[in-house]
Amino acid sequence: MTPNTHKHQEPAKVHIALGERSYDVCIGQDLLSDPRAWEGLPGGTLGVIITNDTVRPLYASRLQALLATRHRKVLVISLPDGEAFKTLASFELVMDRLLAEGADRKTVLYALGGGVIGDLTGFAAACYMRGVPFVQIPTTLLSQVDSSVGGKTAVNHPRGKNMVGAFYQPARVFCDLDSLRTLPAREVSAGLAEVIKYGLITDAHFFHWLEENAVALVAGEVSALQHAVRRSCEIKAWVVGQDERESGLRAILNFGHTFGHAIEAGLGFGTWLHGEAVAAGMVMATDLSARLGMAPQDLLPRLRTLLRRVGLPDAAPALPGGEDEYLHHMAVDKKAEAGAIRYVLLQGLGQAVVKAVPDEQVRPTLRACLAAA
Numbered sequence: 251m252t253p254n255t256h257k258h259q260e261p262a263k264v265h266i267a268l269g270e271r272s273y274d275v276c277i278g279q280d281l282l283s284d285p286r287a288w289e290g291l292p293g294g295t296l297g298v299i300i301t302n303d304t305v306r307p308l309y310a311s312r313l314q315a316l317l318a319t320r321h322r323k324v325l326v327i328s329l330p331d332g333e334a335f336k337t338l339a340s341f342e343l344v345m346d347r348l349l350a351e352g353a354d355r356k357t358v359l360y361a362l363g364g365g366v367i368g369d370l371t372g373f374a375a376a377c378y379m380r381g382v383p384f385v386q387i388p389t390t391l392l393s394q395v396d397s398s399v400g401g402k403t404a405v406n407h408p409r410g411k412n413m414v415g416a417f418y419q420p421a422r423v424f425c426d427l428d429s430l431r432t433l434p435a436r437e438v439s440a441g442l443a444e445v446i447k448y449g450l451i452t453d454a455h456f457f458h459w460l461e462e463n464a465v466a467l468v469a470g471e472v473s474a475l476q477h478a479v480r481r482s483c484e485i486k487a488w489v490v491g492q493d494e495r496e497s498g499l500r501a502i503l504n505f506g507h508t509f510g511h512a513i514e515a516g517l518g519f520g521t522w523l524h525g526e527a528v529a530a531g532m533v534m535a536t537d538l539s540a541r542l543g544m545a546p547q548d549l550l551p552r553l554r555t556l557l558r559r560v561g562l563p564d565a566a567p568a569l570p571g572g573e574d575e576y577l578h579h580m581a582v583d584k585k586a587e588a589g590a591i592r593y594v595l596l597q598g599l600g601q602a603v604v605k606a607v608p609d610e611q612v613r614p615t616l617r618a619c620l621a622a623a
């Protein structure tokens with residue numbers, strides 16, 4: 251994607267208020283070349299950039315040059331690209347390298363990449379010598395609006411998505427809008443799924459803005475992107491600030507994910523992008539909300555129209571085992587309690603609640619959304 255960057259946007263900051271774990275999300279342009287934006291972060295002898303083989307040639311040398319002013323030595327660890335590598339095996343590889351390079355408790359890790367790299371690096375930072383500082387430099391739209399903020403870190407297990415992880419907050423987040431210029435269109439669309447999620451669960455006005463600005467966002471207009479990133483981070487900050495470890499409210503950020511994670515695991519991690527699976531999952535969760543008499547009937551067609559306009563799926567893929575396979579994958583969802591699957595549902599546009607729904611009431615949604623695919 252090549253956004254219109256003619257007009258340089260004023261940088262914005264969103265504060266994540268978590269007591270001694272508070273930090274800022276910096277949103278702007280040229281953040282990778284401005285040392286002032288990095289003031290106040292921990293230094294230390296060694297800085298380690300963790301990235302992947304796609305992002306490294308694009309952005310690692312610029313970050314390495316900037317970090318050379320902050321650390322005596324800067325090392326780059328590059329992993330193979332893809333959700334299929336968000337695994338314990340990659341985590342172990344990172345641990346091996348850190349130990350081999352003599353990384354100590356003052357070593358700072360830098361996650362340079364999308365959500366896969368961010369989640370894995372955050373988990374490595376939480377575990378290495380029981381915790382070292384880390385900084386998020388998200389380079390996809392999805393990671394700028396969601397995964398880099400809030401401290402959920404994890405790797406996947408073949409039995410389920412993000413099954414091994416920790417809550418561990420970064421020291422700062424740098425959302426450089428310029429990095430989105432090299433992002434493929436399919437990945438921009440995937441990021442927009444999480445942006446649309448925020449409108450659906452908390453902010454009808456923002457959802458309406460997204461309907462009005464869908465074309466500008468897909469075209470990569472930087473002012474539209476900045477607003478989308480900023481508003482998304484503000485909403486995430488508001489939720490996480492009240493419930494860091496998901497004992498209640500934070501579960502609304504999982505809207506569409508109970509179904510979506512089943513799609514990712516069922517098709518094999520990496521077959522559908524996370525954002526694509528979340529898009530289809532939001533359709534299913536909205537359908538379920540309407541069938542339960544909670545959401546207005548016109549919300550589902552409105553959502554489907556918006557998803558199609560931004561290049562996202564508006565229906566779910568069939569899994570080999572059909573409806574039963576969906577239910578089988580959803581049974582391991584982290585929100586499940588005493589064997590009951592709990593869903594994030596909509597009471598209206600901008601109002602989400604979490605509710606256990608028996609399988610028999612979910613089956614009509616599965617049948618309808620799979621049939622529509």
Ligand SMILES: NC(=O)c1ccc[n+]([C@@H]2O[C@H](COP(=O)([O-])OP(=O)(O)OC[C@H]3O[C@@H](n4cnc5c(N)ncnc54)[C@H](O)[C@@H]3O)[C@@H](O)[C@H]2O)c1
Nearest residue numbers: 304331364365366389390392393396397402429432433524
């Ligand atoms: N921790 C959280 O709260 C949270 C929230 C949402 C999603 N996630 C996780 O995030 C992951 C998805 O993140 P994602 O969508 O960023 O996927 P990703 O990390 O796989 O990145 C998508 C693709 O874009 C490439 N890429 C990254 N930056 C680029 C750039 N600037 N230019 C060109 N190519 C670039 C990557 O190499 C990759 O091929 C999933 O694992 C999901 O579970 C976590």
Ligand SMILES: O=C(O)C(=O)C[C@@H](O)[C@H](O)[C@H](O)COP(=O)(O)O
Nearest residue numbers: 396400402411412500503504507584
């Ligand atoms: O930050 C959160 O909380 C979220 O749920 C954000 C989601 O977009 C994200 O995909 C998250 O990783 C899913 O969490 P999980 O606990 O279901 O793994």
Ligand SMILES: [Zn+2]
Nearest residue numbers: 444507524528
């Ligand atoms: Zn997500």
